[in-house]
Amino acid sequence: MRQGNWRGGAGNEAALAVFRLMQQLIDRYRRNRPVMPLVVIKAEDAGAGREIDEQVEAIVRLVHKANERRGVPVQRLEGGGATPYEAALDMVRTLAEKPWESPGTTQYKPLAFPRSRLLGAIEQATATVFGQSDGNTGEIGEELILEQLRRLRWRADRPRRGTWGASLRNSVRPETFVGALFIALLSVLLGEIDWFLTVLVASLALVGLAVVGLVGRSAPPLLWLRRASRWFATTSSLAASSTGYPSDGWSSLSPRGSWDVIRVRAAAVAKRVAHAGAGDGHARQFHLELRVQALLEDLRDNYRPRAADWRRAKRTRPPVVLLHRATQDNGGILLINAINNVRSRRSEVDPLLLLAALPAAEVMRHTPPPPQRPGAVRPAAPPGAQEQYDRWADELSLGQSPVAAAMLAWVLQLPLTTQELTTAPARTELVTHPVPRTWAWWVMSRTSIALVVVGSLLGAFLWAGHWRDTYCHGPLTDRSTDAIWAGRDGDRECVGVATVPEVRFARGNGLELLGGGEGITFDRIEQAIREENADIAPGDAYVTVVYAGPLTSTGRDPEATRKGLEELTGVYLHQQAVNKTVNRSVKLRVLTANTGQDMLRQLTAVRKIIEVARRDPTVVGVVGLGRNTDESDDAAALLRAAGLPLVNTTNSSSDLPRDFPNYFGLAATDEEQTYALGLVARQIARKLERPHAIVLSRKDRNGDLDRYTAEQRDAGRAMLRASGFALGPDVDFDLAGGASLNAPLTGICQAERVPDALYFAGRVEDVRALMRGLSETTGCWNRALTVFTGDDLTKDTFSDSASIATNVTLYHSSLAPLDRGTNPGFYADAHRTLRALLDDEKVTALAAGRPAYEDELFSSGQTVIAYSATAALYDAAARGDVRRSAAETWATLHTVELNNMPTGTIAFGPAKSSVSGHLHGLNIVKVVRPGPSAERTVVCGKPAGVAPPLTAKDCKP
Incomplete structure (x- = not known):
């Protein structure tokens, strides 16, 4: 039946008046929820004939037709049965068990009657046991009733055997709690794991839900928690009917106690139902009113406010019951009396609206007192107190209702005069409109x-994809915002701070340490640091140091991360020494921060470090950032604003120490390096007749943000000029997939005057192209040349023939004077610590026949410098075995003086030192290739700390 407007006419004034009253009660229900009466209409003249009665009944049919297509829940009842009791009970069952007349597009889903169904199960169990006892109520025992209820699973009509498909569909319906939970968990899984595992988990979950659905429909394991069971166990109407222990005591937290209450009450109700079936008038009245009470409670629950499904806001029209003809014989009057009695003894208001038509000859009166029970005779002796109490309690359920009252309080009787029933109204057309669904x-x-x-799933997919593309660890839950993806396609790098185990910058990086560290991979060092962090007990005092360096590469060459590997190894060595070897009371926790290949994304990393430091007060400073780029100034400024000191490793900038008070560098500056190189260059220039030199450097703004080569170029030019060389125009080269030196070297070597010396302001990766060009280009290949360069060449081992041309003498500076330290035992201890990370059979010994510091594990100096930088920062942060804040650490760094370090004494003086009297360690190294292999010689140098300045006498070429 489809909804639509209804148009009709009122045949008389009485019909119009009753119609308007009913429509007002129905339509005003949404606004003020008025009290719903039991409306009874009849002809005022008791002697009116059948024709007048039909006019009264036509009014009920008019109201029915006006509302049956509106979306109002309407139920039309036809009384009938062997007795008024059976007829009234049949009508109550019809209301609870059969669908209400409403079109397919109702305001909300069909009305539910769980309390009535529970009573129906008790009735069915009673009927079965009653039939087996041949109608003898005395043979109906409590255990028989409960056993039958268990067989019925406490359901009146056992549902047909469920199918897997039906169970599956019912389990994952989104409007159910289980279905919503399943979908929510599925959306979470989609963000946590890949699609294959998600499909597998979802399939297993669906099978499990189907099994649970089948089991739940065959045996309700949580029956005592249902609303119907709670009502049945707590209603006061049944408390009087089941005086045996326990008749009360239901609790959602006590399954056993609640079941005891339900069983006792079910048995008591079953006995009453059996007596009612046997003709007991008291039991019949009790049975009918209990059924009516369950019906009204169900209807009230269907309109319950504050429900999770917002049912009260959805149902804006009351349920309407229509009796076309209510008499004593067809049970209609008995039903109206039962509803009135139940309403009169209860404080809750239900939404039921009833309209009944009575024949003119019928009298609407209260229920007459039930007859005396069969066989009950007045005893010869007065009953005892206990017997009188039992009788009183047995009849209390009926006695609570005002059956003897002079008026029926909930019944609204409308007597209709003959004139009203026969006079046509001025307005005969009536209209009703469909009830719209609410917001x-x-x-x-x-x-x-x-x-x-x-939409949520789609949003979860999109957000999950966004977070996966944004954060290195970005599931839907528990994502880490401290490390993000930077770059596109093949240039993507995970940049930021690794604060969760899932973020490992070196995962899959098989790059190994050289020399005695062979076999120890980048991934193993990062894992070892995490293990040290995890070993810090919850109650231990600790400080957190963040190492920031190039831990990833955008290309496929893992060698681009060697600087990060070696520096991180030095950080780990000091962490292990503090936490395990020395076992200091203030432990050292290390976080790793990736600045990207060649530290081109250090600003992103620094911002993430600052975010972590704001949340974690144990962060005391940063170690690393050992490459001078165009972002170095901004990075130091951000750290200064955040109150974090920076102990730099290999950044040789001359400006950073002067401009930023939070900057503490262990590397000799470019000016300090070129001063020492100038001591050699001056002596070489004096031996030449007309010394001539050129500065060869990388082009500015070539995409690498490298400021090291620019500062080296300026410092090298000044050094050559001060050393007595005549300078030609500067020459620069591009970095298109590598150093492009063919054209620049051709111009230099075939110029009118070929230079005697070059200052090479480039990086170690450019040297092989330089040497190849100097050994092959006409004009240079057979001419002795001297090349000066900075500290970056310390990374080169010069182990192959292409690393140095035979006609070239190379001088470069080294930031780590390993031969001038005062702690030679450091190298053996460090090797032993690293060896513990491997199985014994995989251990590589240090090179024999030469000092340990010359082993390739330490020769670049980066591991030693990172170790020393970490030691300096930790000393300031844990001075006196007291954990200090970042601000205190910054102030204390000025007083650090660590003796017996691998490169000398690590100290940061309060005043800036001169280029000759600085506190940094430094070596000048000479590299030549007189034969098949290169030879390295330390020309001169000084240890870190206070030491005599270098002189020309110390630095003989």
Whole structure:
């Protein structure tokens, strides 16, 4: 039946008046929820004939037709049965068990009657046991009733055997709690794991839900928690009917106690139902009113406010019951009396609206007192107190209702005069309109929920993809915002701070340490640091140091991360020494921060470090950032604003120490390096007749943000000029996939005057192209040349013939004077610590026949410098075995003086030192290739700390 407007006419004034009253009660229900009466209409003249009675009944049919297509829940009852009791009970069952007349597009889902169904199960069990006892109520025992209820699973009509498909569909309906939970968990899984595992988990979950659904429908394991069971166990009407222990004591936290209450009450109700079936008038009245009470409670629950499904906001019209003809014989009057009695003894208001038509000859009166029970005779002796109490309690359920009252309080009787029933009204056309669905239905309907679920899933997919593309560890839950993806396609790098185990910058990086560290991979060092962090007990005091360096590369060459590997190894060595070897009371925790290949993304990393430091007060400073780029100034400024000191490793900038008070560098500056190189260059220039030199450097703004080569170029030019060389125009080269030196070297070597010396302001990766060009280009290949360069060449081992040309003498500076330290035992201890990370059979010994510091494990100096930088920062942060803040650490760094370090004494003086009297360690190294292999010689140098300045006498070429 489809909804639509209804148009009709009122045949008389009485019909119009009753119609208007009913429509007002129905339509005003949404606004003020008025008290719903039991409306009884009849002809005022008791002697009116059948024709007048039909006019009264026509009014009920008019109201029925006006509302049957509106979406109002309407139920039309036809009385009938062997007795008035059976007829009234049949009508109550019809209301609870049969669908109400309403079109397919109702305001909300069909009305539910769980309390009535529970009583129906008790009735069915009683009927079965009653039939087996041949109608003898005395043979009906409590255990028989409960056994039959267990067989019925406490359900009146056992459902047909469920199928897997039906169980599956019912389990994952989005409007149910289990279905919504399943979809929510599925959306979480989609963000946590890949699609294959998600499909596998979802399939297993669906099978499990289907099994649970089948089991739940065959045996309700949580029956005592249902609303119907709670009502049955707590209603006061049954408390008087089941005086045996326990008749009360239901609790959601006590399954056993609650079951005891339910069983006792079920047995008591079953006995009453059996007596009612046997003709007991008291039991019949009790049975009918209990059924009516369950019906009204169900209807009240269907309109319950504050329900999760917003049912009260969705149902804006009351349920309407229509009796076309109510008499004593067809049970109609008995039903009206039962509803009135139940309402009169209870404080709750239900939404039921009833309209009944009585024949003119019928009298609407209260229920007459039930007859005396069969066989009950007055005893010869007065009953005892206990017997009188039992009788009183047995009849209390009926006695609570005002059956003897002079008026029926809930019945609204409308006597209709003959004139009203025969006079046509001035306005005869009546109209009703369909009841629209409310906003609550659109918000909380299945369609809306499905759209929300689909939208949520789609949003979860999109957000999960966004977070995976944004954060290195970005599931839907527990994502880490401290490390993000930077770059596109093949240039993507994970940049930031690794604060969760899932973020490992070196995962899959098989790059190994050289020399005695062979076999120890980048991934193993990062894992060892995490293990040291995990070993710090919850109650231990600790400080956190963040190492920031190039831990990833955008290309496929893992050698681009060697600087990060060696520096991180030095940080780990000091962490292990503090936490395990020395076992200091203030432990050292290390976090790793990736600045990207060649530290081109150090600003992103520094911002993430600052975010972590704001959340974690144990962060005392940063170690690393050992490459001078265009972002170095901004990075130091950000750390200064955040109150974090920076102990730099290999950044040789001359400006950073002067401009930033939070900057503490262990590397000799470019000016300090070129001063020492100038001591050699001056002596070489004096031996030449007309010394001539050129500065060869990388082009500015070539995409690498490298400021090291620019500062080296300026410092090298000044050094050559001060050393007595005549300078030609500067020459620069591009970095298109590598150093492009063919054209620049051709111009230099075939110029009118070929230079005697070059200052090479480039990086170690450019040297092989330089040497190849100097050994092959006409004009240079057979001419002795001297090349000066900075500290970056310390990374080169010069182990192959292409690393140095035979006609070239190379001088470069080294930031780590390993031969001038005062702690030679450091190298053996460090090797032993690293060896513990490997199995014994994989250990590589240090090179024999030469000092340990010349082993390739330490020769670049980066591991030693990072170790020393970490030691300096930790000393300031844990001075006197007291954990200090970042601000205190910054102030204390000025007083650090660590003796017996691998490169000398690590100290940061309060005043800036001169280029000759600085506190940094430094060596000048000479590299030549007189034969098949290169030879390295330390020309001169000084240890870190206070030491005599270098002189020309110390630095003989």
